[in-house]
Amino acid sequence: MGDQLARYRRKRDFSRTPEPSGADGGAADADLPRFVVQRHRARRLHYDFRLEIDGVLVSWAVPKGPTLDPAVRRAAFHVEDHPLEYIDFEGVIPAGQYGGGDVIVWDAGTWQPHARRAGAHVDPGRAVADGELHLDLYGEKLRGRFALVRTSTARSGREEWLLLHKRDEHAVEGWDAEDHPYSVLSGRTNEQVQADPYRLWRSDLPAVAASVALKPAPP
Numbered sequence: 001m002g003d004q005l006a007r008y009r010r011k012r013d014f015s016r017t018p019e020p021s022g023a024d025g026g027a028a029d030a031d032l033p034r035f036v037v038q039r040h041r042a043r044r045l046h047y048d049f050r051l052e053i054d055g056v057l058v059s060w061a062v063p064k065g066p067t068l069d070p071a072v073r074r075a076a077f078h079v080e081d082h083p084l085e086y087i088d089f090e091g092v093i094p095a096g097q098y099g100g101g102d103v104i105v106w107d108a109g110t111w112q113p114h115a116r117r118a119g120a121h122v123d124p125g126r127a128v129a130d131g132e133l134h135l136d137l138y139g140e141k142l143r144g145r146f147a148l149v150r151t152s153t154a155r156s157g158r159e160e161w162l163l164l165h166k167r168d169e170h171a172v173e174g175w176d177a178e179d180h181p182y183s184v185l186s187g188r189t190n191e192q193v194q195a196d197p198y199r200l201w202r203s204d205l206p207a208v209a210a211s212v213a214l215k216p217a218p219p
């Protein structure tokens with residue numbers, strides 16, 4: 001338990017003070033945009049993969065979760081942007097509200113777009129609009145080079161994409177998100193958060209006020 005609390009203390013401020021990831025020699029630093037992956041048990045379990053781009057969280061719902069396995073391609077549905085305030089939300093969305101269920105911060109860190117031509121500038125917003133974004137992630141679970149590629153747009157306007165990990169030194173054959181169920185924020189599982197949530201997300205309130213504390217999180 002002591003370890004878990006210490007871990008929580010270390011992690012809780014990640015969204016305000018992203019730390020360099022020295023151990024792996026990653027390029028992460030405080031100037032890079034952030035990302036979060038939230039494991040969300042709503043009507044169906046999915047992982048929300050969110051990238052900070054131009055002041056919002058550009059988001060995909062990934063039913064089976066991101067993977068480090070370069071042999072696997074995950075379906076990812078482009079969903080509406082979320083406010084930046086949501087980036088460190090972990091708790092419960094009340095039943096009956098959009099996304100009602102429980103949410104953990106499954107992974108978090110920084111990211112940067114990868115230019116396929118050396119030295120080229122990548123505008124991430126434009127890359128998303130164009131349907132192809134290559135990126136490096138500097139998270140706790142997710143590291144290395146990924147690609148997001150749009151494959152189709154349904155008549156509903158819902159875009160289907162693929163999320164995949166490239167073959168690099170961070171790739172791990174057979175790696176599955178469901179084998180790594182703990183929050184990087186609190187060390188808790190979705191089940192534990194559901195049973196004893198610290199926060200509610202009130203989507204009926206403005207984003208700055210929507211994350212409502214129910215009780216103090218551990219110090």
Ligand code: MN
Pocket residue numbers: 040042046047048061099
């Ligand atoms: Mn969701």
